[in-house]
Amino acid sequence: xxxxxxxxxxxxxxxxxxxxxxxxxxxxxxxxxxxxxxxxxxxxxxxxxxxxxxxxxxxxxxxxxxxxxxxxxxxxxxxxxxxxxxxxxxxxxxxxxxxxxxxxxxxxxxxxxxxxxxxxxxxxxxxxxxxxxxxxxxxxxxxxxxxxxxxxxxxxxxxxxxxxxxxxxxxxxxxxxxxxxxxxxxxxxxxxxxxxxxxxxxxxxxxxxxxxxxxxxxxxxxxxxxxxx
Amino acid sequence: xxxxxxxxxxxxxxxxxxxxxxxxxxxxxxxxxxxxxxxxxxxxxxxxxxxxxxxxxxxxxxxxxxxxxxxxxxxxxxxxxxxxxxxxxxxxxxxxxxxxxxxxxxxxxxxxxxxxxxxxxxxxxxxxxxxxxxxxxxxxxxxxxxxxxxxxxxxxxxxxxxxxxxxxxxxxxxxxxxxxxxxxxxxxxxxxxxxxxxxxxxxxxxxxxxxxxxxxxxxxxxxxxxxxx
DNA sequence: AGAATAGTGTCTATCAGACACTATGCA
DNA sequence: TGCATAGTGTCTGATAGACACTATTCT
Numbered sequence: 032x033x034x035x036x037x038x039x040x041x042x043x044x045x046x047x048x049x050x051x052x053x054x055x056x057x058x059x060x061x062x063x064x065x066x067x068x069x070x071x072x073x074x075x076x077x078x079x080x081x082x083x084x085x086x087x088x089x090x091x092x093x094x095x096x097x098x099x100x101x102x103x104x105x106x107x108x109x110x111x112x113x114x115x116x117x118x119x120x121x122x123x124x125x126x127x128x129x130x131x132x133x134x135x136x137x138x139x140x141x142x143x144x145x146x147x148x149x150x151x152x153x154x155x156x157x158x159x160x161x162x163x164x165x166x167x168x169x170x171x172x173x174x175x176x177x178x179x180x181x182x183x184x185x186x187x188x189x190x191x192x193x194x195x196x197x198x199x200x201x202x203x204x205x206x207x208x209x210x211x212x213x214x215x216x217x218x219x220x221x222x223x224x225x226x227x228x229x230x231x232x233x234x235x236x237x238x239x240x241x242x243x244x245x246x247x248x249x250x251x252x253x254x255x256x257x258x259x260x
Numbered sequence: 261x262x263x264x265x266x267x268x269x270x271x272x273x274x275x276x277x278x279x280x281x282x283x284x285x286x287x288x289x290x291x292x293x294x295x296x297x298x299x300x301x302x303x304x305x306x307x308x309x310x311x312x313x314x315x316x317x318x319x320x321x322x323x324x325x326x327x328x329x330x331x332x333x334x335x336x337x338x339x340x341x342x343x344x345x346x347x348x349x350x351x352x353x354x355x356x357x358x359x360x361x362x363x364x365x366x367x368x369x370x371x372x373x374x375x376x377x378x379x380x381x382x383x384x385x386x387x388x389x390x391x392x393x394x395x396x397x398x399x400x401x402x403x404x405x406x407x408x409x410x411x412x413x414x415x416x417x418x419x420x421x422x423x424x425x426x427x428x429x430x431x432x433x434x435x436x437x438x439x440x441x442x443x444x445x446x447x448x449x450x451x452x453x454x455x456x457x458x459x460x461x462x463x464x465x466x467x468x469x470x471x472x473x474x475x476x477x478x479x480x481x482x483x484x485x486x487x488x489x
Numbered sequence: 490a491g492a493a494t495a496g497t498g499t500c501t502a503t504c505a506g507a508c509a510c511t512a513t514g515c516a
Numbered sequence: 517t518g519c520a521t522a523g524t525g526t527c528t529g530a531t532a533g534a535c536a537c538t539a540t541t542c543t
Contacts, residue, residue, distance in 0.1 A: 039268040081358040092349030118347040120321030129310040
């Protein structure tokens with residue numbers, strides 16, 4: 032039995048974009064201009080574009096995520112770390128029609144965060160803080176946001192994603208601030224340093240020229256060394 | 261712009277089913293009876309069933325995974341641990357048409373593994389060993405299998421999934437065998453025991469009545485204690 | 490009785506958390 | 517010159533790996 036002709040769900044992408052601004056974890060939200068959920072906040076996203084028949088011109092699901100992000104927020108693919116999160120396919124999650132959404136999360140360096148709003152018309156996109164209460168979102172986007180947070184919080188400890196949330200060169204206290212914002216807890220500065228020193232010894236991080244002064248005293252800056260490069 | 265009318269991809273599920281038999285990690289594969297890839301091995305899976313219009317009768321993506329598994333292998337939903345893996349949506353991954361596949365992995369206890377073949381007509385489903393070389397699979401199923409393996413290998417260390425691959429009651433050496441099969445390395449029996457003893461102290465595992473003899477000497481058996489129950 | 494497996498104890502290296510401490514440079 | 521922040525050193529407890537050891541029971 033070949034299901035070629037059967038009804039198909041619409042396939043969309045939704046993206047949870049995080050950044051850290053003012054020592055605070057933030058998500059990018061869009062104010063919807065059309066029903067359903069008109070006027071409410073939602074995650075950026077949209078339909079995956081495909082073509083009929085076996086020629087299969089059209090974008091991959093990942094490309095769709097990059098494209099929608101650029102269209103809706105002005106963020107270019109190069110500026111992003113993008114990773115697939117989960118696929119949501121409950122009937123009823125979109126009141127219009129049966130929709131399966133492939134959700135992604137993205138990380139943006141703080142220097143690039145301000146360019147987001149410039150790329151779209153005034154009031155469309157905004158960085159919402161996550162340390163305070165959360166606004167209700169359209170569709171099942173609350174759930175998606177929650178699971179994205181869980182993923183990032185878990186992964187920050189054993190992977191390199193924290194380096195995607197600091198400037199290209201950064202001080203240890205800037206990196207510590209990212210950890211604190213993501214995990215929502217305070218880290219002992221001395222112990223954090225020691226962990227960080229191991230990263231240098233292992234060659235994951237190297238010192239960069241110059242200094243930075245965020246507090247009272249200037250600090251050495253470092254850069255993340257990519258494994259393959 | 262509403263994409264209601266635009267062409268849509270077909271949406272499928274594919275499931276990587278693991279079990280441990282004879283101290284060996286195995287995957288459930290299906291011999292395809294229809295083109296494309298006729299006669300080749302593939303992961304069990306199939307189309308997600310939806311309905312037209314806003315009424316949205318139809319199954320969730322997760323239900324589709326359970327249903328396809330039961331249809332193709334005879335494994336009832338109750339017998340399985342099922343978790344979503346990743347969604348594959350590259351154009352060209354199915355030569356017939358544009359297809360987005362939501363992949364899952366499932367774990368089956370060894371006692372239940374034999375019932376798989378009984379549920380289907382003779383030569384359709386088989387448990388393939390993973391310690392030897394792998395047969396080439398249809399579509400991009402090699403990739404899916406590889407990523408499922410990676411997920412299970414990573415997760416077995418910090419989660420409870422190992423308990424889904426032993427009988428309901430088990431000896432420490434049975435549990436160790438599962439770890440060895442999954443990770444592909446030998447564990448020091450004494451150190452493994454010590455780790456295991458901590459699980460008992462923490463109440464995650466409790467001793468069960470009776471004994472089991474897999475080797476020369478009989479061993480105490482335990483059962484996993486669910487957190488919420 | 491022999492032998493393989495179940496199960497215990499011990500030593501060492503590593504790492505995280507707590508916290509006392511020194512050093513620097515901006516106000 | 518004060519003081520907040522950068523950065524170092526040290527103690528303690530938890531845990532993993534290596535490995536020597538005892539205990540049990542099947543054949």
